[in-house]
Amino acid sequence: MAQLKDIEIAQRSKLRPISEIAATAGLTADEVEPYGRYKAKIDLPLSGKRTAGKLILVTSINPTPAGEGKTTVTVGLGDGLRQIGKRAVLVLREPSLGPVMGMKGGATGGGYAQVAPMEDINLHFNGDFHALTTANNTLAALIDNHIQQGNELNIDPRRISLHRVLDINDRSLRNAVIGMGGPTSGTPREDHFDITVASELMAILCLATDLHDLKARINRMVVAENVDRQPVTVADLKVGGAIALLLKEAIKPNLVQTLEGTPAIIHGGPFANIAHGCNSVLATRTALQLGEYAVTEAGFGADLGAEKFLDIKVPVLGQSPAAIVLVATVRALKLHGGQALAELTTPDLTALKAGLANLGKHIESMQRYQVPVVVAVNAFSSDTPEEIKLVQDYCAQYDVETVEADEWAHGGAGTTDLAHAVVRAAQTPSTFTPLYEPTDDIVTKATAIVQTIYGGRRVVLEPHAKAQLRRFAKRGWDKLPVCMAKTQYSLSDQPKLLGAPTDFDIHIRAFEPRLGAGFMVALTGSILTMPGLPKHPAALDMDITDDGVISGIF
Structure with a gap:
């Protein structure tokens, strides 16, 4: 059988x-x-x-x-x-x-x-994920509308950090140009899509302790910079309540x-x-x-x-x-x-x-x-x-x-x-000991993760990441916990390096501040925040009969 x-x-x-x-x-x-x-x-x-x-x-x-x-x-x-x-x-x-x-x-x-x-x-x-997708993309639409309707906050369209999201692997949307079609269609700019589960709103939903905290975290989200390179938050846009409303269930x-x-x-x-x-x-x-x-x-x-x-x-x-x-x-x-x-x-x-x-x-x-x-x-x-x-x-x-x-x-x-x-x-007595102190700076925290958890040698910051940290330190964002975005297949940032490698470096190419979630994302190696579908996606094997019986999900 x-x-x-x-x-x-x-x-x-x-x-x-x-x-x-x-x-x-x-x-x-x-x-x-x-x-x-x-x-x-x-x-x-x-x-x-x-x-x-x-x-x-x-x-x-x-x-x-x-x-x-x-x-x-x-x-x-x-x-x-x-x-x-x-x-x-x-x-x-x-x-x-x-x-x-x-x-x-x-x-x-x-x-x-x-x-x-x-x-x-x-x-x-x-x-839940549909609500998160809708809430995130509503926020994106409100940012673009703010620019279209006079841009009171002087948002720099080139420095919008909030990405639109979709809960499906769609590599074609990683990088896109929006706002085409003339003055009534918005300001043309480069935009990006992440998968919904990589969004800051997902992290906020998972770290919020109640509805009040959810709304406070949403308001702290940094979504862009203005023309003077100062951060623009959801609170500045005055739409935190509307976004929280979409997540009430x-x-x-x-x-x-x-x-x-x-x-x-x-x-x-x-x-x-x-x-x-x-x-x-x-x-x-x-x-x-x-x-x-x-x-x-x-x-x-x-x-x-x-x-x-x-x-x-x-x-x-x-x-x-x-x-x-x-x-x-x-x-x-x-x-x-x-x-x-x-x-x-x-x-x-x-x-x-x-x-x-x-x-x-x-x-x-x-x-x-x-x-x-x-x-x-x-x-x-x-x-x-x-x-x-x-x-x-x-x-x-x-x-x-x-x-x-x-x-x-x-x-x-x-x-x-x-x-x-x-x-x-x-039942064994234990005393939980965190990996790093909250007062440690981001590089110290990242180094502790690399050396103690991965078994690597050091953190190497690319020039863009170094420049970001200098700017973030001036804003008081240099003590946040670090969320490493890294390949899952290896202890290193190289997917094919299996086993327990040693004497390797972790390369951080960029940081993404997530003030609402309360951490700093470090993008390592070639990690992507919008995956792609494989040559033979599982969807090809899925079906549903006329009487509603589903097959192909595993």
């Missing part, structure tokens, strides 16, 4: 009404706004006094085409904790249509460790469930390679109020998502993880060690031994924060006992517990050993 696809497993599963899931999570009827049978918005703030649970952060080694299954392990861990009698709540990011229609696929887990309804979550969900976290009925809060979706890669502070706080354990994940590998979670999100959240789960697969480690992609099902202890250095670097990086680490080896049928033992023996030198997880085939039952290990780790 052929192995079922993820979407087929999801479609054959019987979901519980969202009202039952809400009750399981401890939500009252007044705190839940149903969006159909199986989805809801959570109306905040929650009523009553609730004790905060323990936060569990799931991250991984650098991703490879072989797959790591970080989201699948995260979902399975939530189910596994429930199976051993712990009150767990998942809190995840929303998928972007760019990867869903492109190469990476969806972000709802896989096999018997999925959040559902997977089709709805992977496509439009509850409209999007700010509410979404409630769904796993295939086993574990409550799952899914909200926000910034990419970790070009943004800060974490679900919303509001969603995480809600999960902590509802669960004994709140299980969350950060985007891509620990060098990106986990570092940003710990250095950007934790200070806003006000709670650090009690344990960090680092996901790896034998297949991916062998790829990092030099084995060819087509040969990964063939045992190769030599390649595995070489690739383990990537896992080791991430263990060291996470232990730097003084938080207990557990390694989860996501199981594949091609793994051999000798390969698993090699991974376990390697991790033992770092004094971390290594556990196999087989959630794809067995759901929560395949992660009970991992769940027990996580509970043990979370």
Whole structure:
């Protein structure tokens, strides 16, 4: 019998009404706004006094085409904790249509460790990303209209930093010319499109602590410079209220469930390679109020998502993880060690031994924060006992517990050993230690990330980036946290440099101040904020029948 696809497993599963899931999570009827049978918005703030649970952060080694299954392990861990009698709540990011229609696929887990309804979550969900796209592009239209209607703020059309956005990979829109067609069509200028998940508004939504904070952060956004090279903010344009209004529903976290009925809060979706890669502070706080354990994940590998979670999100959240789960697969480690992609099902202890250095670097990086680490080896049928033992023996030198997880085939039952290990780790006393001090300057912070998290040598600033920092220092923007925009495939800024390279430099070509979000984006290497579609996008394999059955989403 052929192995079922993820979407087929999801479609054959019987979901519980969202009202039952809400009750399981401890939500009252007044705190839940149903969006159909199986989805809801959570109306905040929650009523009553609730004790905060323990936060569990799931991250991984650098991703490879072989797959790591970080989201699948995260979902399975939530189910596994429930199976051993712990009150767990998942809190995840929303998928972007760019990867869903492109190469990476969806972000709802896989096999018997999925959040559902997977089709709805992977496509439009509850409209949050549409609201963000509309809000961002409304702001862009208001800026251009301000210039057209007299330009009271003397905005320099050549120095508008807010980009329009679209939640799909469209390389043709990376660079565009707008305002063509004569005086009534606006001022001709160069413009750019980013993918929605890279926008500052996405970051703001995910870092805002309430509607008041959301509006304040929007007003602090720097969108342009005037002809005297002074910053122009949303507050200067007097449109912060209108933009916040467009996000009044999007700010509410979404409630769904796993295939086993574990409550799952899914909200926000910034990419970790070009943004800060974490679900919303509001969603995480809600999960902590509802669960004994709140299980969350950060985007891509620990060098990106986990570092940003710990250095950007934790200070806003006000709670650090009690344990960090680092996901790896034998297949991916062998790829990092030099084995060819087509040969990964063939045992190769030599390649595995070489690739383990990537896992080791991430263990060291996470232990730097003084938080207990557990390694989860996501199981594949091609793994051999000798390969698993090699991974376990390697991790033992770092004094971390290594556990196999087989959630794809067995759901929560395949992660009970991992769940027990996580509970043990979370009970270990720890003192969270940030990577850098808030008063450190941007270069000092970036250098700490490069040397401690990536294992590199130094930061190299290109001339444009140097000039920017001189200007930003005069404005008092030189102490912001740093959000590194870097390739996810390598610890370096070179995508094909796998394993655990050393003695490399990270090249920063430009900075983007995100005062509303509260951090400085550093653009490294050739990283792009608007991806492109692959030669064979996933969209080519998608379809819907006349009776509404969807296929091709994975």
